[in-house]
Amino acid sequence: MYIDKENFEAWMERILDRLDKQDKKLDKMSQRRNMLDGELLFDNQDLCQLLNVSKRTLQRYRSSGELPFQTVYHKTYYKESDVHIFIRENFNKKRGNNKKL
Numbered sequence: 001m002y003i004d005k006e007n008f009e010a011w012m013e014r015i016l017d018r019l020d021k022q023d024k025k026l027d028k029m030s031q032r033r034n035m036l037d038g039e040l041l042f043d044n045q046d047l048c049q050l051l052n053v054s055k056r057t058l059q060r061y062r063s064s065g066e067l068p069f070q071t072v073y074h075k076t077y078y079k080e081s082d083v084h085i086f087i088r089e090n091f092n093k094k095r096g097n098n099k100k101l
Contacts, residue, residue: 036070040080047078051087061086
């Protein structure tokens with residue numbers, strides 16, 4: 001099958017236009033952040049990466065009451081302020097344990 005140069009260029013132009021549209025949509029999605037009352041929300045994946053822990057460890061923190069959370073449509077979110085408090089408290093616990101050794 002042979003495609004002439006004009007047809008080929010027209011198809012390539014269409015493909016590039018669609019790719020540009022998708023790129024713009026992805027940029028908009030990446031800039032959009034989950035917020036609640038003006039406060040940034042983290043989901044499980046965000047927090048796992050931030051704290052370098054597994055999903056099971058986050059579940060343990062939630063179950064023990066150490067890390068407050070909210071569930072919206074079966075998805076778990078953590079307020080940024082609660083995460084900061086959790087990090088400060090646990091950092092101080094670890095520093096206290098290291099001093100005893």
